[in-house]
Amino acid sequence: RKEVEQDPGPFNVPEGATVAFNCTYSNSASQSFFWYRQDCRKEPKLLMSVYSSGNEDGRFTAQLNRASQYISLLIRDSKLSDSATYLCVVIRLGGFKTIFGAGTRLFVKA
Amino acid sequence: GAGVSQSPRYKVAKRGQDVALRCDPISGHVSLFWYQQALGQGPEFLTYFQNEAQLDKSGLPSDRFFAERPEGSVSTLKIQRTQQEDSAVYLCASSLPRKETQYFGPGTRLLVL
Numbered sequence: 001r002k003e004v005e006q007d008p009g010p011f012n013v014p015e016g017a018t019v020a021f022n023c024t025y026s027n028s029a030s031q032s033f034f035w036y037r038q039d040c041r042k043e044p045k046l047l048m049s050v051y052s053s054g055n056e057d058g059r060f061t062a063q064l065n066r067a068s069q070y071i072s073l074l075i076r077d078s079k080l081s082d083s084a085t086y087l088c089v090v091i092r093l094g095g096f097k098t099i100f101g102a103g104t105r106l107f108v109k110a
Numbered sequence: 111g112a113g114v115s116q117s118p119r120y121k122v123a124k125r126g127q128d129v130a131l132r133c134d135p136i137s138g139h140v141s142l143f144w145y146q147q148a149l150g151q152g153p154e155f156l157t158y159f160q161n162e163a164q165l166d167k168s169g170l171p172s173d174r175f176f177a178e179r180p181e182g183s184v185s186t187l188k189i190q191r192t193q194q195e196d197s198a199v200y201l202c203a204s205s206l207p208r209k210e211t212q213y214f215g216p217g218t219r220l221l222v223l
Contacts, residue, residue, distance in 0.1 A: 004152075032210050043201060043214035044153065087152050091210055097166055098143065098212070100152030 003027055006088050006101035014109055017078045021104045023071040023088030030099075032091040033064050035073050037084045038103065044087055047073075078108045112136065114215035116202050122221045123192045131187045131218045135204030142185050143212060144177055145201040153201055159185060192222045 006023045013019050025033075033050040048055065050062040050071055061074040071088055088101035115134045123129050135142050140161055145153035146169075155169040161182035170177070174193075179185040189196055199219050203212035 034210075043216055045214070046211050049210075096141065096143075096158045096160075097168070098155050100145075100154070102150070102152045 001026065002102070004088055004090050004099050004101040006086075006104050008102055008104060010105040010107055012107045012109060013078055015078055015080060017108075018074065018076045019078060019106065020075075021073045021086055021088075021106075023073075023101055025069050025071070025088075025090045025099075027090070027092060027099075028069065029093040030069075030090045031093045033071050034089040034091075035060075035062055035071075036087040036089055036100075038087055039084050044100075047086070075106075078106075080108050080110060082106060083108045114202055114204055114213055116200075116215035116218050118218060119216060120219045120221075122223065125192060125194060125222055127192050127222075128188065128190045129192055129220065131189075131200050131220070133185045133187070133202030133204075133215060135183065135185070135202070136213055137183075138206065139204035139213070140182075140207045141205040141212075142179060143203040143205075144185070144187050145203065146171075147199045147201055147217070149198075156187070189220075192220075194222050196220060197222045 035047040036044040037047045038044040050064045054063045059076045063072045085103040087103045090099045142159040144156040147153045157167040157177045159179040174190045176188045199217040201217045203214045205212045
């Protein structure tokens with residue numbers, strides 16, 4: 001079993017839809033959590049950090065449940081430009097060993 | 111400002127050849143990471159440097175893989191006697207001291223024939 005697991009999708013949604021991605025991690029010593037976005041044949045880029053209190057950035061909301069070792073990302077009012085792979089990322093205690101999930105692919109259609 | 115740069119962007123090697131991949135991190139970024147990304151997968155951690163010190167190399171898949179950062183800036187990932195399974199995108203990332211956001215370079219696409 002991988003340390004960080006994501007539903008690979010793909011998720012095919014129409015513009016304007018709300019879509020949610022989930023991620024689970026198995027190492028309870030994980031300390032920091034992120035969502036990165038990766039466009040086709042490009043490098044990953046930070047989308048947002050994830051905190052237990054939840055955080056929101058425009059149409060994007062991320063949530064962490066430490067007890068269940070579960071991370072989520074909600075995208076509201078999907079745009080065509082949201083089409084990408086979303087990578088769940090966990091950093092282990094100690095601050096540098098970074099574990100990526102395999103990614104969830106999203107296609108937003110007109 | 112300049113981001114993380116990597117060279118070459120593409121490399122085709124014959125099985126058994128040695129290759130060297132270069133990463134120029136963002137100026138002032140103390141932390142430097144190397145990852146291997148296979149098609150359809152997320153990046154897999156290979157190794158981590160803090161300045162010139164290699165603090166973790168647990169992700170290097172075999173002793174054919176070697177990384178260095180002798181002056182704490184530019185880093186080189188070397189793969190000896192390349193095998194077909196080494197074909198992947200090799201990503202480099204850097205970050206500021208005590209900051210966890212990693213900035214990635216465009217990657218080197220390695221194809222071993």
